[in-house]
Every structure is written in structure tokens, then in C-alpha cells.
Amino acid sequence: MDLQVYERNKNLAQMLKGGVIMDVTNAKEAKIAQEAGAVAVMALERVPSDIRKQGGVARMSDPKMIKEIQAAVTIPVMAKARIGHTAEAQILEALGVDYIDESEVLTPADDCYHLNKFDFKVPFVCGARNLGEALRRIGEGASMIRTKGEAGTGNVVEAVRHMRTMMAAIRKLQNMPHEELMTFAKENGAPYDLVVYVAQHGKLPVVNFAAGGVATPADAALMMQLGSEGVFVGSGIFKSQNPEKMARAIVKATAFYNDPKVLAEVSEGLGEAMRGIELSQIPEQERYADRGW
Amino acid sequence: MEDNKIIGVLSFQGSVEEHLAALEELPGVTGVPVKTREVLKQVDGLILPGGESTTIGKLLGIFGLLEPLRQRILQGMPVWGTCAGMILLAKDVVGEAPHLGVMDISVRRNAYGTQLDSFQATAPVSEISDAPIPLVFIRAPWVERAWGSAKPLLTLDGHIVAVRQDNMLATSFHPELTGDRSVYRYFRNMIG
Numbered sequence: 001m002d003l004q005v006y007e008r009n010k011n012l013a014q015m016l017k018g019g020v021i022m023d024v025t026n027a028k029e030a031k032i033a034q035e036a037g038a039v040a041v042m043a044l045e046r047v048p049s050d051i052r053k054q055g056g057v058a059r060m061s062d063p064k065m066i067k068e069i070q071a072a073v074t075i076p077v078m079a080k081a082r083i084g085h086t087a088e089a090q091i092l093e094a095l096g097v098d099y100i101d102e103s104e105v106l107t108p109a110d111d112c113y114h115l116n117k118f119d120f121k122v123p124f125v126c127g128a129r130n131l132g133e134a135l136r137r138i139g140e141g142a143s144m145i146r147t148k149g150e151a152g153t154g155n156v157v158e159a160v161r162h163m164r165t166m167m168a169a170i171r172k173l174q175n176m177p178h179e180e181l182m183t184f185a186k187e188n189g190a191p192y193d194l195v196v197y198v199a200q201h202g203k204l205p206v207v208n209f210a211a212g213g214v215a216t217p218a219d220a221a222l223m224m225q226l227g228s229e230g231v232f233v234g235s236g237i238f239k240s241q242n243p244e245k246m247a248r249a250i251v252k253a254t255a256f257y258n259d260p261k262v263l264a265e266v267s268e269g270l271g272e273a274m275r276g277i278e279l280s281q282i283p284e285q286e287r288y289a290d291r292g293w
Numbered sequence: 294m295e296d297n298k299i300i301g302v303l304s305f306q307g308s309v310e311e312h313l314a315a316l317e318e319l320p321g322v323t324g325v326p327v328k329t330r331e332v333l334k335q336v337d338g339l340i341l342p343g344g345e346s347t348t349i350g351k352l353l354g355i356f357g358l359l360e361p362l363r364q365r366i367l368q369g370m371p372v373w374g375t376c377a378g379m380i381l382l383a384k385d386v387v388g389e390a391p392h393l394g395v396m397d398i399s400v401r402r403n404a405y406g407t408q409l410d411s412f413q414a415t416a417p418v419s420e421i422s423d424a425p426i427p428l429v430f431i432r433a434p435w436v437e438r439a440w441g442s443a444k445p446l447l448t449l450d451g452h453i454v455a456v457r458q459d460n461m462l463a464t465s466f467h468p469e470l471t472g473d474r475s476v477y478r479y480f481r482n483m484i485g
Contacts, residue, residue: 008411011431011470015343015377018306037352039306039345074389074402075345076432098408098432121409255305255352256328 009123009143012076012098013207016040016144016230020220020251021209023047023234026065027072033237036247040076040099042232043069048105048152049235049274052286058106060088066095078125083292084110086119093122099144101125102137104291105151105234114292117141127211129162129289131169131198132188138206139191145204147228148289149212152235154276156213156222158289163210163226173199212289215240215273217253217266224257241271298484301327301336303362305352307344307377311469319477330361338371338484341378343431343467346402349377350392359393366395371460371483373476379456379463380434387437396461397441404435404452404465418447418455422475428454428466435465 019039024030030041045061046054060081070077076098081088083102088109092100102115104127117124118141127148128134134145147166149159169188173195176184181199185192197205210223211232220231231254233247240246249266256262284290302312304326316324327333339362341349353359366372366382374382381392385399405412411432415425428449436453439445443458454465462483468476 004413008413008429008431009408011429011467012408012411014308014311014470015345015431016307017344018304018309019345019348034347037348039348075347076408093409096407096409123408251348252352252355256356 005121006118006141006143010206012123013125013144016076016209017207018255019230020247020254021078021230021232022237022247023232024069025238027068029238029243030069030072030077032244033247034073034075036244037251038075038247039230040078041069041073042078042080042101042234043097044080047235047238048288049154049239050152051105052152060085060091060106063091063095066092066097070096080106081115082106083108084113084115086115089115089120093120097122099123099125102142103127104148104288108291112293114140117143125209127289127292128166130165130188131173132190133292134166134204134208135188135190135194135198138194138204142206144207144209146209146211146232148292149210149214150279150282151212151288153213153279153282154215154236154239154274155279156215156219157279159210159212159214159223160226162212162289163223163228166208167227170198170202170204174202214250215276216270217249217263220250221253221257221263224254230254235274239274241273246270246273297321297323298337298481299323299325299335300481300484301325301332301339303327303339303341303349303378305344305349307342307349308375308467308469309342312340312342312375315469315474315477318474319481322481328356330358333358333361333365336370338373338480339365340480341372341374341381342469343376343378346377346380346392350381353381353392363393363395366393366461369460371462371480373462373464373480373483375464375467375469376431376433379436379465382461382463396456396458396463397439397443398436398456398458398463399438400434401437402434403432405430405433408432414449416447416449418476420446420457421479424475426468426473426475427471429470430454430466431470433465436463
């Protein structure tokens, strides 16, 4: 990928800012998402909460399903590849998806290495729990970052923790004298040039969204208030009682995250949100956020 | 010293910050984000940013800005749509219902294809700049047809990508993603 392509890939993420990206499993859901005002859809076979329930190996979706979704909507279509799975990523690129999510929600294909995303023309979004992890992914060519949160739980606590951790590190870097930056890079396993960038600009060099546990309009607004530039909603929409209504409400709440009156209005009468899981009930080895390195 | 002008940026979603940052570089201009009817009343001109036109169009309707904005444009407020903003202005959008429907153009969404077909170019836009300006196209639309007083400003590879009609300006590309400010200066002059 040449630098101009990389710039354009970062630019596409800039166009998604302030918006909601929704997980969809078929063309019908994709249309509902677009109709509700989603800025993009993520095509996947099972939403994270079903992957969690059903277990087994979670892989890239069937290209047939991805093509049907591409044909059904005009907004960008994203799809997930397993961490380190070059062939899955190549297949998704050949399908002409607009963004690939190298995602910990799928079962990792490689337990040591992420993809070298500069090998591709298509843009990548990657999950991160902290600044070091975000900068490693950007160093590999990711043109957008999202917090990992804990997908499929309907519990926003991990997304909050990851966003706060990232923002605290950015604030710390901004106040750090230049001679301390190399040690920060070493201790956080982050590329030095990107550490310098963050110290100088007070933000990541790419757009940063929230993901993993957002289940209500208030959750989306919370993540925006913490500094997220947009949100991914996975199971939260199509596992709620009234997906159309929930989807519309989350779109409005994301755009008006700092207007409590609007938030109160859109939160009313949504029916039941997805049933959540308390984090302590998830065994360590079943936590998706710990996948990736 | 010229009068200071207030230029709004419709700020539901998309490249809002980028436009506001660019406006800060312009003398005689104050940039403000616009999300409500009250703020819309105060601006001398408005930029409709890049983003997703379906999303921004829906939010315009839901939050009651569609009609007030259309009226202000019809009454002569200068407006500039970039990419998604061009789609919002068009009277005709291929394959879907128009949004503001004020500009005499027919627009095709994602005309160049998917993100893999996004591209950059440079070209002089005679009315705007004698020097070539950088043009960034991200899943961009093009204008299939312009009629009435809508006048094409730039045609690239046979497709119209910039149009001016009286108080309205539309570009398929994103000047907010480059360091070049000539289109901003041109729009500033449209405000008077």
C-alpha cells in the first residue's frame, strides 16, 4: 500500500466520525441498519453474543452473504477476518469490502503475529485495549482503531476501561518531556515515531471508535463523552426487543451525545435491551479482549 | 477591514472538525458547528461536510432542520456541500429520494465504486484557482447532469465533480482533507 492509499484509507474513517457502525448478519438487517442511519455495516455470520453462546471456531463470513449485503446497501460494508489470517483478508479484499476488521471476536489464526496491513490496498480497523496496542496496530498499517471492550456481553464496562486507559496515556504523553518518550515507547511496546506523533498532537494519528459492550443509547453517549469518535454496536441492536427502534435511538444518541434532553427522549420506551453478562461470570480464557498481542 | 462572517458546519456526523480547522485558517471568518435551528439562524453561510448522506439526511429530518435549512438556501444563504453534502443538495439522486433537493443537478452516489476505487488527482479549477489544487475522492459521487443555472466548474475524466449554481457550491472531492484553502476562499467570497 503506498502512502497515498494509506491516507485515503484514514480519510474514509474520518467520514464515519460521529456515526454508528452496526453488526448485521443478512441483507434484511443491513437495510434496517441503513434505514436507521448507520454510517456503515459490519457483515458477519453470527453476532458476538451468539459466538459466545454457541462456541466453536468463529471464522470469516461466507462471501455469498457479504455480497448480498453489499448489494443491499449504499453505505460502506465492513467484514471481519481472523487475527493474522492473510488468506481471509485477501478474500475480503477481492470481494471489494470497504474496510476489514482484523477482529478478536473471531478465533485468532495466528497466536504471534497480526497481519501486515500495509500489504493490502483495503483499509483495516483493529481493536486495542491501551495506547501501546493501538500504536502497534497503526504501525502495522491499521487506518482506524476501536477499543476492544468485551464483545457480546452487552456490558460497557470494558469499553469504558479501554477508552479511559487510552485517553489517560495520551494525556500523559502530552505532558511528557521529549527525552522520556523513548522509554515510554519501550515500556509500552509502541513504535517511537507514533509515540512522538501522539505527544505532539494529543490524539491518535487515526480515527478512534468505541466497541465491545455498547447496548443502549446511553452507552453510546457515554463512550462519545469519554472521547470516542463514533461507536460500533454488535449484538446490542439485533439482540434487543425492537431492533429498528434501538438502532435509530443509538444513531441519535451518538450525534447528540452531549445533549441530555435528546438522550432522555431517545431512551424512552425502547423495550428490553440485550440481556447482558456480568464480566466476573466470563472465565479468563473466554475473554475476547485478551486475544491479540 | 472586512466584516467578520460566521460560517457554520453542519455537525451531525462526518468531516466536521476538519472543516472547522480549515475555517480557522481563513481571515475574516468564524467557524461554528451547527446542529440546531437556533444556531442555523445565526450563520452567514453553511458547509455540508463529507460523511454518509443517508445518515446526515435522516438526522436533518428527525431534528427538524431539513425545512428551515431548505428555506434559508432558497432565500439565498451561501451553502457548500462536499461529497455527502453534494448529494444532500441535489434535486435528483440516482436510485434514491433527494434530501434538500435545491440544486439543479443529478448525482450518482459511490459513482467510482468501493473504497478500493477512491483516488487522488490535481487539477486547476478555473473559477477557483489558476494553480492546480489537490482533489481527494473518497467513495465519491459524481454529477451525471447539470441543468438550469447550475454551471459545471470542473470535469474530470468526463464526469462533473464541481458545480456552482448562484448561492450554491457542490464538490465531489474533499478540500477539508488537504492543506489547500482555495475553495474555502472562493466560498468565503460567495458570502460577500
